Amino acid sequence: MNPVFRPVRELAEAIRARRLSPIALTETFLERLERLGPRYNAVVTVTRERALREARRAEAEIAAGRWRGPLHGIPYGAKDLLAAVGAPTTWGAAPLRAQTFDTDATVIHRLEAAGAVLVAKLAMVELAGGMGYRQPNASFTGPGKSPWGPDAWSGGSSSGSGSAVAAGLVPFAIGSETWGSILSPAAYCGVTGLRPTYGRVSRHGAMALCWTLDKLGPLALTADDCGLVLEAIAGPDAHDPSAADRTFTHAAGDPAGRRFRFGVLRGVDEGAEPAVRAAFTRSLDTLTKLGTVEEVTLPELPYDAIARTILFAEAASAFEDLIESVAIAELTAPEDHYAPYARDAILAKDYIKALRLRGVVMRETDRLLAGLDALVAPGRPATAPPLEGEFRSLHRPALDPMGAIGNMAGLPAVAVPNGFSESGLPTSLQFMGRAWADDTVLAAAHAWQSITDWHQRHPAID
Amino acid sequence: MRRMSEPAPDPREAAFLFDLIRTRYGNRLTPEQLEGVRRGVAAVVAQSALLRAVRLSNADEPVQRFVPFRADA
Numbered sequence: 001m002n003p004v005f006r007p008v009r010e011l012a013e014a015i016r017a018r019r020l021s022p023i024a025l026t027e028t029f030l031e032r033l034e035r036l037g038p039r040y041n042a043v044v045t046v047t048r049e050r051a052l053r054e055a056r057r058a059e060a061e062i063a064a065g066r067w068r069g070p071l072h073g074i075p076y077g078a079k080d081l082l083a084a085v086g087a088p089t090t091w092g093a094a095p096l097r098a099q100t101f102d103t104d105a106t107v108i109h110r111l112e113a114a115g116a117v118l119v120a121k122l123a124m125v126e127l128a129g130g131m132g133y134r135q136p137n138a139s140f141t142g143p144g145k146s147p148w149g150p151d152a153w154s155g156g157s158s159s160g161s162g163s164a165v166a167a168g169l170v171p172f173a174i175g176s177e178t179w180g181s182i183l184s185p186a187a188y189c190g191v192t193g194l195r196p197t198y199g200r201v202s203r204h205g206a207m208a209l210c211w212t213l214d215k216l217g218p219l220a221l222t223a224d225d226c227g228l229v230l231e232a233i234a235g236p237d238a239h240d241p242s243a244a245d246r247t248f249t250h251a252a253g254d255p256a257g258r259r260f261r262f263g264v265l266r267g268v269d270e271g272a273e274p275a276v277r278a279a280f281t282r283s284l285d286t287l288t289k290l291g292t293v294e295e296v297t298l299p300e301l302p303y304d305a306i307a308r309t310i311l312f313a314e315a316a317s318a319f320e321d322l323i324e325s326v327a328i329a330e331l332t333a334p335e336d337h338y339a340p341y342a343r344d345a346i347l348a349k350d351y352i353k354a355l356r357l358r359g360v361v362m363r364e365t366d367r368l369l370a371g372l373d374a375l376v377a378p379g380r381p382a383t384a385p386p387l388e389g390e391f392r393s394l395h396r397p398a399l400d401p402m403g404a405i406g407n408m409a410g411l412p413a414v415a416v417p418n419g420f421s422e423s424g425l426p427t428s429l430q431f432m433g434r435a436w437a438d439d440t441v442l443a444a445a446h447a448w449q450s451i452t453d454w455h456q457r458h459p460a461i462d
Numbered sequence: 463m464r465r466m467s468e469p470a471p472d473p474r475e476a477a478f479l480f481d482l483i484r485t486r487y488g489n490r491l492t493p494e495q496l497e498g499v500r501r502g503v504a505a506v507v508a509q510s511a512l513l514r515a516v517r518l519s520n521a522d523e524p525v526q527r528f529v530p531f532r533a534d535a
């Protein structure tokens with residue numbers, strides 16, 4: 001079988017039945033990473049030596065009848081903000097090119113325990129976008145490119161995680177989201193991305209951008225695959241007090257027959273690109289095959305300002321040393337050299353006010369979601385922006401109420417492909433659910449992918 | 463919780479805060495970069511004005527749980 005563009009679940013069945021060798025599978029993806037990775041600026045380090053060691057071990061264990069589960073022998077890539085022994089962990093930033101750690105991040109450790117094979121550290125926007133970048137060229141590895149267009153940005157900050165999955169360089173990848181960094185590359189690269197509930201996955205060994213917003217999650221070809229990965233990486237961790245004492249079991253049953261109750265925030269697609277609005281309108285019609293769709297509202301609150309205040313204040317502290325040092329001038333994006341200084345203007349009282357308002361938003365959103373399975377919305381309001389030019393303005397940031405609400409309230413969301421623009425760029429649909437309802441949003445996304453085929457379309461690569 | 467009318471940020475506040483940042487970091491920034499910081503400060507002040515315009519009750523606590531620490535607990 002050709003293993004490229006096959007869901008993890010299919011690869012796992014072939015490996016378990018010993019129709020597919022983990023070593024051969026790993027060699028296939030190592031070759032693609034080395035040959036095609038530079039085309040998309042998707043890779044920081046190919047971890048060939050570690051990958052082959054882990055693949056040989058998987059092959060031997062499976063031959064001996066010790067199959068660990070569906071990730072055993074499956075290659076994957078990790079965003080380069082996750083510490084991994086034996087490779088640099090650059091955080092996408094030129095001044096940190098040589099940074100190394102002597103322990104694996106908890107997520108890397110758990111994937112190794114599940115038998116997965118780390119084949120690459122994947123490119124990312126420098127410091128996960130924490131300095132306020134405004135254009136795609138904001139990483140020392142160059143601007144991430146979407147495989148769907150020669151001039152299309154991959155999104156960020158999990159740029160390489162999105163483009164590597166979309167180009168068939170890895171079966172799945174780990175990304176991180178503080179605000180939009182999983183859903184954006186999933187949307188622009190036409191793949192499936194899961195932002196888990198805050199606290200579902202330990203962040204130990206991951207770069208901190210904003211302690212109360214950072215989440216780690218998978219990008220893959222299907223929602224089912226995201227569930228398989230989440231099951232392996234979720235759970236409590238003594239090294240991360242924010243990791244909740246909850247395990248996660250992925251229910252991969254046939255979604256046929258399950259009826260969902262979907263909500264749509266009034267005006268949620270206003271201002272979106274016409275192709276995005278058209279795809280979203282068609283999606284709402286398709287979703288009626290899976291359940292009900294109703295318009296809903298939330299109180300009028302400054303959602304973006306609340307989330308942005310929390311993000312900017314915490315990031316200013318998280319990167320205080322770098323911002324105060326001359327090393328900030330070595331970052332790739334020119335605006336990252338000075339934009340963070342403005343955050344000194346956030347007063348303590350206003351940060352606390354944002355945290356108090358966050359409580360109001362959490363309660364109001366939970367009250368709304370208690371009567372729904374998921375809110376649905378465009379994954380992003382636009383298709384992939386071009387590589388040149390600004391995609392947002394410093395003094396007029398694009399409003400993103402779903403992203404602001406979902407991230408400040410720590411809610412799970414899945415982005416899935418739902419169409420294409422006239423120029424062939426993917427559009428995206430997101431399902432956002434109640435806290436800890438990761439299984440519900442995954443089930444909804446899985447049901448969507450059981451009646452659509454957008455996730456089975458892949459860019460012309462070779 | 464009560465939302466007041468759309469607030470107008472006070473330009474004097476932005477000017478004062480920008481002066482503070484210029485005092486701290488001005489010697490390392492070009493005039494173009496300082497102009498970018500000035501616009502960034504104006505955005506922060508506008509953002510803060512939006513937060514201050516929402517009235518909360520005394521019981522609305524910040525979402526930041528404090529837990530006393532004891533190593534052997």
